[in-house]
Amino acid sequence: MxxxxxxxxxxxxxxxxxxxxxxxxxxxxxxxxxxxxxxxxxxxxxxxxxxxxxxxxxxxxxxxKASTVHDKNEHLCFSVPSIETFIKKLNSKNINFEDWGGTAKGITNRADGIKQVYFKDPDGHWLEVNDDK
Missing domain, CATH: 3.10.180.10 (2,3-Dihydroxybiphenyl 1,2-Dioxygenase, domain 1)
Known part of the structure; x- marks a missing residue:
């Protein structure tokens, strides 16, 4: 063959x-x-x-030229070893984050067990951080 x-x-x-x-x-x-x-x-x-x-x-x-409203569906995603440690970093820098549904300080738990948070960069671009292994 x-x-x-x-x-x-x-x-x-x-x-x-x-x-x-x-x-x-x-x-x-x-x-x-x-x-x-x-x-x-x-x-x-x-x-x-x-x-x-x-x-x-x-x-x-x-x-x-100016901050634009971006849809959360269009985002960059970064994976980290520990979402809890990363959330502490966000909190220490006073960066607001939310779950997929928009609940402040919320964490999305996907069906496959991956945890995610969402927040914006200074220009309003959405970012996801998860603990995907």
């Missing part, structure tokens, strides 16, 4: 997030997620690049 050759699939390279205040957004993502800043080629003061390890990169781009 002939073996089927596996097709090469596309892989994620980066996610770009348009922000109004680059320094504020950079401080937020670095401070909340401990992301490592990596060199960016433009060197124009309008970009911050973070590594996301094997998942790719997160690019923050200065230039958004």
């Amino acid at each position: 002939a073996q089927k050759e596996k097709k090469q699939t596309a892989v994620l390279n980066h996610i770009a997030v348009y922000v109004a205040d680059l320094q504020k957004a950079t401080d937020f993502y670095h401070g909340i997620f401990d992301l490592e800043i990596i060199p960016e080629p433009f060197k124009d003061g309008r970009h911050t690049w973070f590594t996301l390890g094997p998942a790719g990169q997160l690019h923050l781009i200065q230039g958004a």
Whole structure:
């Protein structure tokens, strides 16, 4: 029997997030997620690049005109080893979070046992953090 050759699939390279205040957004993502800043080629003061390890990169781009209302269904998701420890970090930084339904300080417990919280970055982009193993 002939073996089927596996097709090469596309892989994620980066996610770009348009922000109004680059320094504020950079401080937020670095401070909340401990992301490592990596060199960016433009060197124009309008970009911050973070590594996301094997998942790719997160690019923050200065230039958004105003805060926009974003739907929670459109969000970035990060996994952490302990949702409880992460919630303590959010509380220490006075960052409001909620469950999927919008209950303040709530935690969503998915049917598969994964715990999730949702909150917004300084530009109103929704973020999910879960303890997916």
